[in-house]
């Protein structure tokens with residue numbers, strides 16, 4: 001969704017996948033899932049989307065529509081940079097998990113922080129209300145972005 005506020009890409013636009021959902025991003029989308037070990041197990045860095053955005057008011061991964069011919073890892077890093085001020089050096093990239101809906105797919109790019117990553121030190125853009133580390137085991141009480149919630153079962157096996 002970042003392209004709505006910062007310049008346009010030829011892949012900007014709504015599309016309908018084979019499952020009948022409406023998705024933003026004609027070439028699919030990607031997000032960055034940062035994880036780290038915590039006292040209560042694996043923790044995830046999640047972002048609260050501003051109310052006016054698609055599925056606003058929910059927590060999910062920073063991410064958005066891929067640009068033409070953009071590898072998912074590059075798109076995820078670009079979006080995380082725009083939305084949270086994360087720099088490439090802040091993260092170490094890991095596995096990728098593709099949620100293919102038919103005609104549209106979302107690639108979650110896993111990553112770990114390269115150092116101490118304090119959400120309070122992040123530079124959030126207007127799309128992001130907040131960011132924070134959440135224990136994976138406590139997500140049942142968190143209002144999650146529906147796409148992220150749907151991909152979580154597949155991601156769990158990569159996180160634990």
Ligand SMILES: [Zn+2]
Pocket residue numbers: 017018019020021022023101104
């Ligand atoms: Zn879909």
